[in-house]
Every structure is written in C-alpha cells, then in structure tokens.
Amino acid sequence: MTTAAKPTSVAHVIRSDEEAIAAARQLAARFAVEASVRDRERRLPAAELDEFSATGLWAITVPKAYGGAGVSYVTVAEVIKIISAADPSLGQIPQNHLGVLDILLQTATEEQKRHYFSKVLEGYRFGNAFSEAKSKHAGTFDTRIRFDGDEAVINGEKFYCTGALFAHIVPVVGLDEAGNAQIAFVERHAPGLTIVDNWDGFGQRTTASGNAVFFDVRVPRSQVIPAHLAFDQPTANGPISQIIQAAVDTGIALGALEETKRHARQARPWIDSQQDHGWQDPFSLAAIGDLEWRVHGTEAILEKAGRAIDRALAQPSEESVAEASVVVAQAKVLSAETSLLAASKLFELAGTRSVLGKHNLDRHWRNARTHTLHDPARWKYHLIGNYLLNGVKPARHAWN
Structure with missing residues (x-):
C-alpha cells in the first residue's frame, strides 16, 4: 500500500463538539457495514481512513487559537468510542496522531505549532514511530x-x-x-x-x-x-494517550454488547426453561441486564476521565495531572475488563451457532484481547491504590 505524500482533498474543518460527535456517528454507521469483511480478509482501511480524516475528526483537538475546534476530551473519548464500536482498528489508528498534537501544543515553538496545526487542519495524518520491540522496556529507546x-x-x-x-x-x-x-x-x-x-x-x-x-x-x-518537556513538567499528555486507549476498549465492549443482544434473541431456549424462545430465558435476561449496566458504567467513568483531563489542561499542576492519571487509569481498568467480558458473554448467550465462521464474531474477543495488552492493568490497580492510600502521584509518561 502506498500513501499519497499529501491528502487527496482538503479536510472539512469541524467547529464544535456537537458537530464532531454527529460526524463520528455518521462515519461509524458506514464503517460498521464491512468491518467484519475487513477483519476477515485483513483488508487495510486506506479508503476509510481518507474518509475519516477528510471529515475533520483528526483535527478536533487543534486549539481554537490555531483555527481548530479545540473540543473537550469528553468529546474526544466519545468520538473514538463511537468509531471503535463499529471498527476498533479504525478507532485505534488516530491514537498516536492525537497524542502528538498535544505534545506539539506543550513543547513546540510558536512557528512549529502554526505549521503543523495548519497541516492537520488540511487533513494531514501523523503516524507514529515510538515503541521499540528490542529495547529494555516500553519507555527506553535505542533510536x-x-x-x-x-x-x-x-x-x-x-x-x-x-x-x-x-x-x-x-x-x-x-x-x-x-x-x-x-x-x-x-x-x-x-x-x-x-x-x-x-x-x-x-x-x-x-x-x-x-x-x-x-x-x-x-x-x-x-x-x-x-x-x-511534556513529561519533565506536569502536563496531561499521559492521560490523553491513555483515555484514547480506554475509549477504544469501551467501543469494543459496546459493539460486542449490541451483537450479543441481536444474536441472543435468535438463540434457542434451553430445554429446562419451558420457554418458546431464547429471548424469554430468565437467566439470559439477567445476564444481559448485568452486562448492560457494566458497559454503561464504563461509559460513565470514561466521561469522568475526560472531564479530569479537561481540568488538567485548563489548570495544569502536579495535583490536577495526577488526578487525571488516576481517573483515566480507572477508566482503563474498567474498559479492559468490560470489553473482554462482553466479547466472551456474546458466545455464552448467543449459543453454539454463534461460533460459526460465517459470523466472525470472534473478532470482538480477538480485538479486545489484543488491544487491552497495550499496558498491564495490574499496574493500573497499583497506581490507583498507591495514590488513594498513600498520596503517591503516578509517574509521568505516556502509559500513565
């Protein structure tokens, strides 16, 4: 695959949070149609990404002072969640692009900010070349x-x-x-x-x-x-990177939940239930109800995390950045658990026929299991507890 040196067309410029969310919903409806086919065939989403960035959604965090919408991180998380519910690969791809935009804002010269923010508003996409497979750990670089x-x-x-x-x-x-x-x-x-x-x-x-x-x-x-400099001083760059990861996982959970409800209605009733239809099974109903509140609870803490980031950006300090890291860590833990649970319950409640290859429903679990490995949840629990019990602020890096 060859990417053009510049966008094929100038991107639309989004002006508000409401416009961003509406654009994400419209895109997600189109992206969902062939998401399973793209996964099955590993068909890279070049055309979809061109459409994605052309809407202006890749530029929604460009500050208003530089011509962008400067949307809240509640909205950023909502946009990524909506796209990821349709296709989490498409939801993940802008993650580093958005993280880099914040690093530009925090550390670049005024001339660099004007130059690169202008590029992004035109539809230019940033990739990333950050992590290394051969270095000692994720935060060390041989490059x-x-x-x-x-x-x-x-x-x-x-x-x-x-x-x-x-x-x-x-x-x-x-x-x-x-x-x-x-x-x-x-x-x-x-x-x-x-x-x-x-x-x-x-x-x-x-x-x-x-x-x-x-x-x-x-x-x-x-x-x-x-x-x-983005980590030598208190900035929200770490929480920004992490909330996007949590939004992807929340989207996976939402997508799996919708598939669960659709396929569970088509499942046969269990022999001992004395029901005519699977959707009458009292244990299935209870399980669906339990899963529903868990997924929507995850959405609620994701929104709370976005508000914490917005506060840290408005008034950056050691305390506000630490609070953002902790709340985002909570969202990260819950979204990881919920996405894996929803993707697994899908098969339990939809029955044996749901594992047929033609449905490709295992993509939800495969995506959840793969994406939630970006950083270990066990360290998030430690981060949260150490802050709440001992007042120890999280280390500042891209994984907190």
Missing part, C-alpha cells in the same frame, strides 16, 4: 536523533507503529546526545525511512502496526521538538 548543524539525523528501528503505513508524516521518538527524548517529524516517503507491513496479530488486524526503520534519515532541525 538516536543526532543534530548536525541545521539538520537532525535519525537512526533506529521501531515496532507497534500504528498508523505509520497510512500517514503523511511519521513522528519518531529518539534520544539526543544528552539522552533527552526528541520527536522528529519525518515525511512518509523520506529517503532512509522504510515502513514494513508485518503486523500479524490475531486482533486489531487492520491497524498495520508493524515496523518502521530509519537509516540516516535527515530532517531540518525545525522539524524536531523537545518531547521530553
């Missing part, structure tokens, strides 16, 4: 960004590069000579950059989250921002 006069030279190999294959610009994280994390904005077809479509996970199959290899890639120094 290097070396400054050479007015240029920066990038060398390294990345993995889990969701969105890079479909991007117009690929932001890459590397360490400079002082060991500080920098982000270089590399044109998708820059000499020395190779994107490898080798993602073969059993879930989130169409995110193309494969490798990105940088070999002596050169960019002007003006295309590099000091990413470390």
Whole structure:
C-alpha cells in the first residue's frame, strides 16, 4: 500500500463538539457495514481512513487559537468510542496522531505549532514511530536523533507503529546526545525511512502496526521538538494517550454488547426453561441486564476521565495531572475488563451457532484481547491504590 505524500482533498474543518460527535456517528454507521469483511480478509482501511480524516475528526483537538475546534476530551473519548464500536482498528489508528498534537501544543515553538496545526487542519495524518520491540522496556529507546548543524539525523528501528503505513508524516521518538527524548517529524516517503507491513496479530488486524526503520534519515532541525518537556513538567499528555486507549476498549465492549443482544434473541431456549424462545430465558435476561449496566458504567467513568483531563489542561499542576492519571487509569481498568467480558458473554448467550465462521464474531474477543495488552492493568490497580492510600502521584509518561 502506498500513501499519497499529501491528502487527496482538503479536510472539512469541524467547529464544535456537537458537530464532531454527529460526524463520528455518521462515519461509524458506514464503517460498521464491512468491518467484519475487513477483519476477515485483513483488508487495510486506506479508503476509510481518507474518509475519516477528510471529515475533520483528526483535527478536533487543534486549539481554537490555531483555527481548530479545540473540543473537550469528553468529546474526544466519545468520538473514538463511537468509531471503535463499529471498527476498533479504525478507532485505534488516530491514537498516536492525537497524542502528538498535544505534545506539539506543550513543547513546540510558536512557528512549529502554526505549521503543523495548519497541516492537520488540511487533513494531514501523523503516524507514529515510538515503541521499540528490542529495547529494555516500553519507555527506553535505542533510536538516536543526532543534530548536525541545521539538520537532525535519525537512526533506529521501531515496532507497534500504528498508523505509520497510512500517514503523511511519521513522528519518531529518539534520544539526543544528552539522552533527552526528541520527536522528529519525518515525511512518509523520506529517503532512509522504510515502513514494513508485518503486523500479524490475531486482533486489531487492520491497524498495520508493524515496523518502521530509519537509516540516516535527515530532517531540518525545525522539524524536531523537545518531547521530553511534556513529561519533565506536569502536563496531561499521559492521560490523553491513555483515555484514547480506554475509549477504544469501551467501543469494543459496546459493539460486542449490541451483537450479543441481536444474536441472543435468535438463540434457542434451553430445554429446562419451558420457554418458546431464547429471548424469554430468565437467566439470559439477567445476564444481559448485568452486562448492560457494566458497559454503561464504563461509559460513565470514561466521561469522568475526560472531564479530569479537561481540568488538567485548563489548570495544569502536579495535583490536577495526577488526578487525571488516576481517573483515566480507572477508566482503563474498567474498559479492559468490560470489553473482554462482553466479547466472551456474546458466545455464552448467543449459543453454539454463534461460533460459526460465517459470523466472525470472534473478532470482538480477538480485538479486545489484543488491544487491552497495550499496558498491564495490574499496574493500573497499583497506581490507583498507591495514590488513594498513600498520596503517591503516578509517574509521568505516556502509559500513565
């Protein structure tokens, strides 16, 4: 697959939270139609992504001062949730794009902000080249960004590069000579950059989250921002990255719940129920009721997390950022549990026929199991408890 060097058309500019949510609902209805086919055939969603970014939804967090809508993070989470309920691969792909926009806002020069926010409003998509499969852990980087006069030279190999294959610009994280994390904005077809479509996970199959290899890639120094500043000081960048992950999982849970209700109505009644239809089974009714409140409870805490981020952005401080991290962690834990539960209950309540390959309903569980592995929930429990019991603020990084 080859992505054009620039958008095929200028994107629409969304002006309000309400317009963003309405656009997401319209898109989701169209994306849902062939979501199962895309998953089954691993058909990469190039056309769908062009449509997605052309609506202006990829630019909704651009601040009003730079021509964007500057929507709330309650709305951002709602948009990602709506899209993910239809197709969570499409919901996941903008995650790093949106995270980078916040890092730009926090750390870039005024000239860089004007330049890149303008690009995004036109419909340019950022991919990502952040994580590395061979480094010690998720927060360490072997990739290097070396400054050479007015240029920066990038060398390294990345993995889990969701969105890079479909991007117009690929932001890459590397360490400079002082060991500080920098982000270089590399044109998708820059000499020395190779994107490898080798993602073969059993879930989130169409995110193309494969490798990105940088070999002596050169960019002007003006295309590099000091990413470390987003975490050296209290900013909401970590919670922003995490709430989008939670929104994807909440969307998976919603999609699985709707499939459960549809297929459970078609299930046969159990022999001992003395009912004529599966939808009369009292135990199925109770299970559906239980699942419904859990999913909607997850939506409620996701909204609460969005409000906490909005407060941290309005009044950044050690305390407001820590509170945002903790509430987002709660949303992350609950959304992970609920998506896995809903995807599993789907088969229990729909019956044996629901496992037939023609339905491809296992994609919901595969997507939930794959996406919820982005960071371990066990550490979220620890983060929440340590803050509530001991007042220990979460470490500031992209996973908190």
